[in-house]
Amino acid sequence: MLRNTSWHRGIRPNEDFPMPAKNRYKQAQWRSDSGYSKSAETRKAILRAAIEAFGKTGYGATTTRQIAAAAGVNQPAINYYFGGKDGLYKACTDEILANFVGPLAEVAQQALAAAEAGLDRKGAARQLQELLSALADVMIRSEQVSEAAGFVGREMREPGLAYQALYQNLWAPGIELAARLIATVKGRPDTDAADRVDAIMMISGIAAFVPGQSVSMRIMGWQEAGDAGKALVLTRLSAQIDGWMSSPK
Amino acid sequence: MLRNTSWHRGIRPNEDFPMPAKNRYKQAQWRSDSGYSKSAETRKAILRAAIEAFGKTGYGATTTRQIAAAAGVNQPAINYYFGGKDGLYKACTDEILANFVGPLAEVAQQALAAAEAGLDRKGAARQLQELLSALADVMIRSEQVSEAAGFVGREMREPGLAYQALYQNLWAPGIELAARLIATVKGRPDTDAADRVDAIMMISGIAAFVPGQSVSMRIMGWQEAGDAGKALVLTRLSAQIDGWMSSPK
């Protein structure tokens, strides 16, 4: 399918700035109170709506009309801003990597640096708890990011257009780091299969409590995960870490 | 939308009997070597293909044509046998409840009976390991059932037509039973929120290793979960159980 590239002009307005909510995601029409050119807001509104929708129902079952309606724009806007459904999905990936990795990168870097400098078991346990806490914070508490977590989790379960990028930049490094810390906590120099299984199970365990996962909420009798949920989940993980600490090996 | 109910005639041929594979799911055309009337085989073939497809891509993103092709039948066969896409989805639920609950029901009943008869901590630990082992067996090892696990997991994450039935008959009782055993292992008479969180995390942990979840396979460097994978996952869970045993409380 050939394309006259000319209409691709509007594809990348400038990004990154606050975006108040209105039509769920978009302000009233043609009002740019903020002084910014309108397009950037619209772009963000579409992105947020898309991340939520794709995360909930997946690429195939989500229609561009649904996203447009949720974002408060018309359906062709998606083509105008992102070149199509595919382009929008990839743009969601970039957005998530920017906003998701951000809060985690700091603590991950710190843990990694500490690990390379040589950690004792106790120190590794503390770093691991830091990491899991940051993860739970981002996945369970922050509403906006927990929607992103839904997107990421889905893509990891059923690989699609975003799989490669998310796996390489988020999932694999995250598991690797956790596994490495776990190995150190257990008193071994480098990671084995058991550590990786532990890492996967811990992170999957947190993922089971992102607010979108309504089953867990229902089982627990919670309306939303919130602080209490996060604390409880982390306590369980801490207990597991303590268990590794106390065993000799 | 009105329906002339007459064409519903063929909706429920007799069920339950072995089904050899061919066109992935269906035998060569018009051959009923087995002596059974052909329709039951076709029905099963469609069901198996549907469970796999729905489990992988979900209700909305799975087309009846895809299912028909995988089953080796033509597209209208789905309407003929199940009255439509909805009916097929519900039929998948019934099929799963029959074939999934089956292998688990026995060990679950046993655990439940033991729990009510009064278990000591050690006994509860053994029962819990039994239960988790059976679960891992069914979810990780058995190919056919692990496809069903994909279906169930998806439905729990994004409730649809099958949610109610699967939640009530599978998920909730499973978590409740596990939580109860966990409480006993910890030395308490009845379950609290922490036990339920532990139960959810354990079962989610197993679910992370069903063969469909290719990320985990990739991280572990496995081609398929198989026996080794199941054993490793169970070892990790056992370690956790041992941790609870050794703590006083």
Add this chain to the structure above:
DNA sequence: ATAAATAATTATCATATGATATTTTTTTAT
């Protein structure tokens, strides 16, 4: 203030999808 550029909207298209009607083939009953 006006023209050019950008953003948003409406109208429409080709294709895919679930469903249905119709026809053909196979099986079963007599």
Add this chain to the structure above:
DNA sequence: ATAAAAAAATATCATATGATAATTATTTAT
């Protein structure tokens, strides 16, 4: 062997979907 019933296949329909073209509104630059 033949007729009736059941199963399978083909053809087709109405609707939904992603995409595009054409039009209108708004903003920006002069």
